[in-house]
Amino acid sequence: MxxxxxxxxxxxxxxxxxxxxxxxxxxxxxxxxxxxxxxxxxxxxxxxxxxxxxxxxxxxxxxxxxxxxxxxxxxxxxxxxxxxxxxxxxxxxxxxxxxxxxxxxxxxxxxxxxxxxxxxxxxxxxxxxxxxxxxxxxxxxxxxxxxxxxxxxxxxxxxxxxxxxxxxxxxxxxxxxxxxxxxxxxxxKVKLSDRETEILSLYAGGLTINEIAEKIFISSDTVKFHRRKLFEKMGVDNITEALSYATHNKLI
Known part of the structure; x- marks a missing residue:
C-alpha cells in the first residue's frame, strides 16, 4: 500500500x-x-x-x-x-x-x-x-x-x-x-529542414535512396548526406530508428 x-x-x-x-x-x-x-x-x-x-x-x-x-x-x-x-x-x-x-x-x-x-x-x-x-x-x-x-x-x-x-x-x-x-x-527540440522532412517522409513511404534522389532531382550522394545529418540530429543509427523517432516526436 x-x-x-x-x-x-x-x-x-x-x-x-x-x-x-x-x-x-x-x-x-x-x-x-x-x-x-x-x-x-x-x-x-x-x-x-x-x-x-x-x-x-x-x-x-x-x-x-x-x-x-x-x-x-x-x-x-x-x-x-x-x-x-x-x-x-x-x-x-x-x-x-x-x-x-x-x-x-x-x-x-x-x-x-x-x-x-x-x-x-x-x-x-x-x-x-x-x-x-x-x-x-x-x-x-x-x-x-x-x-x-x-x-x-x-x-x-x-x-x-x-x-x-x-x-x-x-x-x-x-x-x-x-x-x-x-x-x-x-x-x-530537434528541428528538421524542409529537405530533411521531405526525405524522411519519402523514406516513410518506402522509397529507396535512388528512388528518392530521382523523385526530388538530387543525387544519391546528396540523399545520403541529408540522411547522415538526420541521424546526427536525432542521435540514431539507422533509418528505422529515425522514422520511429520522428513519429514519436511528431516531426513528420
Missing part, C-alpha cells in the same frame, strides 16, 4: 470535485474511444481523485494478455504485477519529479505540458517489452491539480528505460531529466 500511494503525490491529492469541475467532462470518454479507433497506440485514462484507471483501450500492447476491463480494474496494481522492480522504482521516481515540476508551473500553462518516458513491461509471453509512455493532463480541478490525464503507450524507439522528457506544445524547448545528476536540463 505504501508503494501504491507513492504514485499519488501530496501535491496532486484531490479530495473534492466541484460541479464546475464535473461540467468539463461531458461526453469526453466518447472522444477518447473514437481516438483509440484511429491509432495503433494504446490509450488509457487516469482518474487521480479515484486513484485508478477510468478507461483502457483494447490495443494489445499495454494489456499484457489481459482484457481492457481487467487492466481497468487492476488500476495501479497493473504496474506492480507487470513491471519489474528496477523499472517500478523508476516509475515512482518519475511520478515524484513530474509532479514537482508540474507544481511549479503557472496554472494557466499546466495543460500545455506532456511528460514522456520509457520503461519495460512483461507481456503475456513473459517477455520484456520497452514501451514509451506519454502522459498529458485532460482536466484540472479548480485548484489547478490534475484530475484526469490521458496516457498514450507505444513501442519505444530507444534501447533502455528512462529518457524522461517534459515538453510544452507552445515552446521550442524541452526539459530532459538527467538521472545521474538528479536534475532537469533545458534543451531545444
Amino acid at each position: 505504501e508503494k501504491f500511494n507513492s504514485f499519488f503525490s501530496n501535491k496532486n491529492t484531490i479530495s473534492d470535485i466541484s460541479a464546475q469541475d464535473v461540467s468539463q467532462t461531458e461526453n469526453y470518454l466518447e472522444v477518447a474511444k473514437a481516438f483509440a479507433k484511429l491509432t495503433y497506440q494504446s490509450i488509457y485514462i487516469i482518474d487521480y481523485e479515484k486513484r485508478g484507471f477510468e478507461y483502457v483501450s483494447d490495443n494489445p500492447l499495454f494489456l499484457c494478455g489481459l482484457t481492457p476491463k481487467d487492466v481497468e480494474l487492476l488500476g495501479y496494481d497493473f504496474y506492480f504485477k507487470y513491471v519489474g522492480e528496477k523499472d517500478l522504482n523508476l516509475l515512482l521516481k518519475i511520478n515524484q519529479i513530474g509532479f514537482d515540476f508540474f507544481d511549479n508551473l503557472p496554472l494557466e500553462q499546466r495543460k500545455n505540458y506532456t511528460i514522456s518516458y520509457d520503461f519495460s513491461i512483461i507481456n503475456d509471453k513473459k517477455n520484456s517489452i520497452l514501451i514509451n509512455h506519454k502522459l498529458t493532463p485532460l482536466f484540472l480541478n479548480e485548484e489547478g491539480k490534475i484530475w484526469k490525464a490521458m496516457c498514450i503507450v507505444s513501442l519505444s524507439p530507444n534501447h533502455s528505460s528512462g529518457n524522461i522528457i517534459i515538453s510544452d506544445t507552445h515552446s521550442e524547448n524541452i526539459f530532459e531529466f538527467n538521472l545521474e545528476t538528479d536534475s532537469w536540463e533545458r534543451k531545444q
Whole structure:
C-alpha cells in the first residue's frame, strides 16, 4: 500500500470535485474511444481523485494478455504485477519529479505540458517489452491539480528505460531529466529542414535512396548526406530508428 500511494503525490491529492469541475467532462470518454479507433497506440485514462484507471483501450500492447476491463480494474496494481522492480522504482521516481515540476508551473500553462518516458513491461509471453509512455493532463480541478490525464503507450524507439522528457506544445524547448545528476536540463527540440522532412517522409513511404534522389532531382550522394545529418540530429543509427523517432516526436 505504501508503494501504491507513492504514485499519488501530496501535491496532486484531490479530495473534492466541484460541479464546475464535473461540467468539463461531458461526453469526453466518447472522444477518447473514437481516438483509440484511429491509432495503433494504446490509450488509457487516469482518474487521480479515484486513484485508478477510468478507461483502457483494447490495443494489445499495454494489456499484457489481459482484457481492457481487467487492466481497468487492476488500476495501479497493473504496474506492480507487470513491471519489474528496477523499472517500478523508476516509475515512482518519475511520478515524484513530474509532479514537482508540474507544481511549479503557472496554472494557466499546466495543460500545455506532456511528460514522456520509457520503461519495460512483461507481456503475456513473459517477455520484456520497452514501451514509451506519454502522459498529458485532460482536466484540472479548480485548484489547478490534475484530475484526469490521458496516457498514450507505444513501442519505444530507444534501447533502455528512462529518457524522461517534459515538453510544452507552445515552446521550442524541452526539459530532459538527467538521472545521474538528479536534475532537469533545458534543451531545444530537434528541428528538421524542409529537405530533411521531405526525405524522411519519402523514406516513410518506402522509397529507396535512388528512388528518392530521382523523385526530388538530387543525387544519391546528396540523399545520403541529408540522411547522415538526420541521424546526427536525432542521435540514431539507422533509418528505422529515425522514422520511429520522428513519429514519436511528431516531426513528420
